Amino acid sequence: MNTAKRTEIFRRWREANPHPESELEYGSHFELLVSVILSAQATDKGVNAATAKLYPVANTPETILALGEEGLAKYIQTIGLWRAKAKNVIATCRLLIEKHGGRVPNTREELQALPGVGRKTANVVLNVAFGEHTIAVDTHNFRVANRTGIAPGKTVEAVERALMKFVPKEFLLHAHHWLILHGRYVCKAPKPDCPNCNISDLCEYKHKTPDPLAEPKPKIPPKEAPAKMTIAKKAVVTKTAAKSTAPKKPAPKKASAKTPAAKRAKAR
Numbered sequence: 085m086n087t088a089k090r091t092e093i094f095r096r097w098r099e100a101n102p103h104p105e106s107e108l109e110y111g112s113h114f115e116l117l118v119s120v121i122l123s124a125q126a127t128d129k130g131v132n133a134a135t136a137k138l139y140p141v142a143n144t145p146e147t148i149l150a151l152g153e154e155g156l157a158k159y160i161q162t163i164g165l166w167r168a169k170a171k172n173v174i175a176t177c178r179l180l181i182e183k184h185g186g187r188v189p190n191t192r193e194e195l196q197a198l199p200g201v202g203r204k205t206a207n208v209v210l211n212v213a214f215g216e217h218t219i220a221v222d223t224h225n226f227r228v229a230n231r232t233g234i235a236p237g238k239t240v241e242a243v244e245r246a247l248m249k250f251v252p253k254e255f256l257l258h259a260h261h262w263l264i265l266h267g268r269y270v271c272k273a274p275k276p277d278c279p280n281c282n283i284s285d286l287c288e289y290k291h292k293t294p295d296p297l298a299e300p301k302p303k304i305p306p307k308e309a310p311a312k313m314t315i316a317k318k319a320v321v322t323k324t325a326a327k328s329t330a331p332k333k334p335a336p337k338k339a340s341a342k343t344p345a346a347k348r349a350k351a352r
């Protein structure tokens with residue numbers, strides 16, 4: 085895909101949604117960090133349902149640490165991998181208090197040193213909380229980057245590198261959200277909604293979902309084949325051909341005026 089196409093894709097996404105936002109509900113950098121840790125292999129909706137009960141009770145490193153693993157688990161049991169996540173969140177709260185004065189750090193190194201925080205989570209926090217030009221690659225934007233041709237790659241790391249290289253700078257801040265939202269609601273995993281996609285004329289995916297309302301293409305009749313010859317016809321043709329090739333019989337000789345018979349006829 086060339087730069088002009090990529091620019092036009094992001095221009096359209098920006099026009100349709102100038103200020104895209106995370107669908108996770110949070111009210112502080114700390115809540116954002118905890119919600120992103122909880123969202124690994126879980127839906128934003130599921131995380132929001134759990135944190136809607138947790139945050140009114142505990143939403144700081146100190147108050148969540150006071151809940152302990154067992155206390156926190158009660159709020160997040162509906163989320164996948166909740167045991168490991170409870171352990172990580174409690175350990176992260178402890179580290180934030182001990183090393184960062186209870187605040188969420190703003191560097192990749194410090195973030196990734198927190199339990200349960202990998203590159204993707206760090207990218208989300210750096211982008212959403214601190215406005216850095218990072219792109220967190222999840223299942224949605226991995227799919228969109230590859231299908232469209234915006235930034236193809238076989239691994240999450242390769243796609244992140246390609247996105248950072250190919251997405252025009254003016255769109256980098258929100259690229260992550262536009263890609264995720266497009267993947268979640270339009271370019272869906274099992275069946276992309278290509279007929280309702282606002283970039284379908286620019287997307288390079290080869291197996292687009294056809295538009296059910298599209299006019300069927302007119303059927304082109306096959307070139308007229310020479311009619312098959314019937315056996316009877318064949319016989320006629322063969323006979324005619326045989327006639328034309330047979331040696332011709334000599335024409336009967338005309339009566340000569342000098343023969344006696346001719347002379348007699350002339351005399352009458």
Ligand code: SF4
Nearest residue numbers: 271276278281284287
């Ligand atoms: S045209 Fe289809 S495959 Fe391409 S981005 Fe849109 S929904 Fe996805």
